[in-house]
Amino acid sequence: MRNWIEKQRYIIDFTISSLLRRKVKNFGLLALYTLIVFILASTMFFTYAIKKEASLILKGAPEIVVQKIVAGRHDLFPASYIETIKSIRGVASVESRLWGYYYDSLVSANYTLLTPPSSDAAKPSAKTTVVESESGGQSARPLYELNGAVLEPGTLIIGNGVARLRNIGKDDYMPFRAFDGKVMNFRIAGVLSSQSELVSSDLMLITGEDFRKLFGIDQSHVTDLTVAVNNPSEVEMVASKIKKHLPDARPIIRDEILRTYDSIFNWRGGMMIVIFSAAVLAFVIFAWDKASGLSAGERREIGILKAVGWETSDVIQMKFWEGAVVSLTAFFSGVILAYVHVFFTGSIVFEPALKGWSSLYPNFELTPFVNLEQLTTLFFLTVVPYTVATIVPIWRAATIDPDSAMRFTGE
Amino acid sequence: MIELVNVKKVFNAGNPSEFSALNSVNLRIAENQVTVLKGPSGSGKTTLLSIVGCMSRPSAGRVKLQGREITSLPERFLTDIRRKTFGFIFQQPNLIKGISVLDNVMLPAYPLGEKRSHLKIKAMNGLSELNIANKAASKVEWLSGGEAQRASIVRALINDPHIIIADEPTAHLDTKLSYRFMEIIEKFKAEGKTVIITSHDPLVYESSMVDRVVNLRDGQIEG
Numbered sequence: 001m002r003n004w005i006e007k008q009r010y011i012i013d014f015t016i017s018s019l020l021r022r023k024v025k026n027f028g029l030l031a032l033y034t035l036i037v038f039i040l041a042s043t044m045f046f047t048y049a050i051k052k053e054a055s056l057i058l059k060g061a062p063e064i065v066v067q068k069i070v071a072g073r074h075d076l077f078p079a080s081y082i083e084t085i086k087s088i089r090g091v092a093s094v095e096s097r098l099w100g101y102y103y104d105s106l107v108s109a110n111y112t113l114l115t116p117p118s119s120d121a122a123k124p125s126a127k128t129t130v131v132e133s134e135s136g137g138q139s140a141r142p143l144y145e146l147n148g149a150v151l152e153p154g155t156l157i158i159g160n161g162v163a164r165l166r167n168i169g170k171d172d173y174m175p176f177r178a179f180d181g182k183v184m185n186f187r188i189a190g191v192l193s194s195q196s197e198l199v200s201s202d203l204m205l206i207t208g209e210d211f212r213k214l215f216g217i218d219q220s221h222v223t224d225l226t227v228a229v230n231n232p233s234e235v236e237m238v239a240s241k242i243k244k245h246l247p248d249a250r251p252i253i254r255d256e257i258l259r260t261y262d263s264i265f266n267w268r269g270g271m272m273i274v275i276f277s278a279a280v281l282a283f284v285i286f287a288w289d290k291a292s293g294l295s296a297g298e299r300r301e302i303g304i305l306k307a308v309g310w311e312t313s314d315v316i317q318m319k320f321w322e323g324a325v326v327s328l329t330a331f332f333s334g335v336i337l338a339y340v341h342v343f344f345t346g347s348i349v350f351e352p353a354l355k356g357w358s359s360l361y362p363n364f365e366l367t368p369f370v371n372l373e374q375l376t377t378l379f380f381l382t383v384v385p386y387t388v389a390t391i392v393p394i395w396r397a398a399t400i401d402p403d404s405a406m407r408f409t410g411e
Numbered sequence: 412m413i414e415l416v417n418v419k420k421v422f423n424a425g426n427p428s429e430f431s432a433l434n435s436v437n438l439r440i441a442e443n444q445v446t447v448l449k450g451p452s453g454s455g456k457t458t459l460l461s462i463v464g465c466m467s468r469p470s471a472g473r474v475k476l477q478g479r480e481i482t483s484l485p486e487r488f489l490t491d492i493r494r495k496t497f498g499f500i501f502q503q504p505n506l507i508k509g510i511s512v513l514d515n516v517m518l519p520a521y522p523l524g525e526k527r528s529h530l531k532i533k534a535m536n537g538l539s540e541l542n543i544a545n546k547a548a549s550k551v552e553w554l555s556g557g558e559a560q561r562a563s564i565v566r567a568l569i570n571d572p573h574i575i576i577a578d579e580p581t582a583h584l585d586t587k588l589s590y591r592f593m594e595i596i597e598k599f600k601a602e603g604k605t606v607i608i609t610s611h612d613p614l615v616y617e618s619s620m621v622d623r624v625v626n627l628r629d630g631q632i633e634g
Binding site: 002003004005006007009010011014017020021301304305306307308309310311312313314402403 | 457461464466467486487490493494499501505506507508509510514518519521522523524525526527566570
């Protein structure tokens with residue numbers, strides 16, 4: 001047993017020295033290999049973590065959102081519908097919402113203006129008010145956090161992205177052009193916490209009264225409704241009842257929003273992989289050639305080793321370790337670099353493609369979520385093919401007669 | 412004792428380029444003697460030596476080592492015999508570039524899994540005996556021709572083989588180094604080892620320490 005262990009040590013030592021002897025080739029290969037793993041792992045880490053993050057945040061979202069649809073287009077929601085929905089069995093509470101998009105031509109950005117539920121904005125003593133729906137589970141993230149700011153008529157609380165883009169902060173003023181062309185000036189009462197920036201980057205909180213003045217909405221209308229349901233298993237049933245009672249209403253359940261987020265980031269991640277698939281293919285061809293081909297020097301070396309008493313299996317083992325050392329080093333370096341890139345540097349390399357194309361990039365740090373299944377897939381798609389490719393020379397090495405070493409006439 | 416019975420070796424059999432390197436060779440090589448296989452280029456010396464040293468198999472005939480038929484043994488058994496019984500000195504030193512002299516010398520012992528400290532002592536002793544211990548840590552490409560040849564001799568001896576096989580060992584050595592090589596061979600003989608050398612260098616086959624000269628021509632033994 002000791003001899004066997006010692007033999008393995010000798011073979012590994014020789015493999016490492018053999019790798020170092022072909023420094024340029026092997027380091028070049030390692031660098032390229034690491035880069036490919038880095039790109040794939042970065043995309044994987046990012047899309048998985050952002051989906052996870054979004055789903056955690058959306059856990060706190062209302063179970064059902066009800067909008068009004070006119071000829072397939074979103075329209076203002078009549079406040080009179082509220083009572084109809086409240087009367088549906090299984091509905092715990094109904095709350096109206098006022099929100100809308102405002103295009104700021106100065107910076108070419110779209111803001112989301114939202115009137116927070118009256119109970120949240122009216123807490124002057126709150127240091128941080130976490131706005132969550134009642135159904136939010138323990139692991140749910142808040143939709144936004146008010147850092148002790150008090151929302152009063154004539155004021156706004158803005159998201160971090162808006163603050164950065166307009167270079168404004170607390171007590172600054174921000175002008176808006178209302179629906180009737182009049183200019184409305186709002187004082188910034190505060191900036192939202194950066195923790196929820198993934199969804200609150202472009203958000204602006206405004207009082208209901210100001211919102212109605214800005215968008216020209218009368219008291220008999222709201223933007224949409226949120227509906228809380230007593231029993232989570234009845235959500236779909238309640239949604240279908242709403243649709244039955246109010247044919248022009250469109251109930252959107254939380255799971256549908258989650259699915260949309262999932263497909264958006266899957267699509268972006270997939271697109272990144274498609275773009276880089278050409279690079280991956282080029283690498284596969286390069287790696288296959290390098291791994292499976294034996295140079296004249298290597299053939300000569302194998303001939304010498306066999307002539308001095310190495311078995312074919314020893315040579316195979318050495319080649320296997322060569323492949324394993326290169327591919328495992330590349331895999332782990334690539335994965336570690338990708339982890340640092342995504343979770344510590346905010347994916348600086350792929351930021352625009354993965355986060356979205358917009359003037360208002362959310363500036364947030366992702367919580368590290370790693371999917372083991374994806375990592376295993378990446379492992380089997382990178383390490384295994386390369387290592388197998390290095391095994392191919394086994395058959396070639398096996399065909400080299402040890403006496404070929406005797407017939408070399410030149411060094 | 413090594414015995415070859417009716418040994419034939421054909422290369423590229425069945426092809427238009429078929430070439431018969433050895434034709435019905437019968438030979439007995441005695442133990443503890445220095446035997447020289449002599450002949451012009453293409454006479455089959457190296458082919459015969461590679462068959463004797465278990466590096467290749469004959470196309471026909473039998474090879475016996477200490478009375479044991481080895482021709483039909485599987486490759487790993489042949490490798491084992493080769494590793495433990497034979498030490499090879501090639502025409503070229505055939506050292507692996509990029510690693511030290513010491514590592515090169517220890518290479519044949521790696522598959523045996525001997526303890527590194529013991530192996531190192533053995534290798535250093537071998538290098539000292541041939542006066543190249545000071546080059547142990549040097550890379551082989553920095554060695555002179557004579558030093559490289561001596562390093563390859565130490566490598567051939569690392570597993571303490573009973574039989575030394577040398578293929579045209581003086582082909583790339585000057586006269587002084589060739590004499591030095593023959594002195595080393597004399598030492599092997601004194602230690603009771605069997606030495607088989609292929610050569611067409613008179614300095615080798617006319618040497619007084621050579622016990623037997625076998626003449627080869629066109630794949631056959633003369634006389």
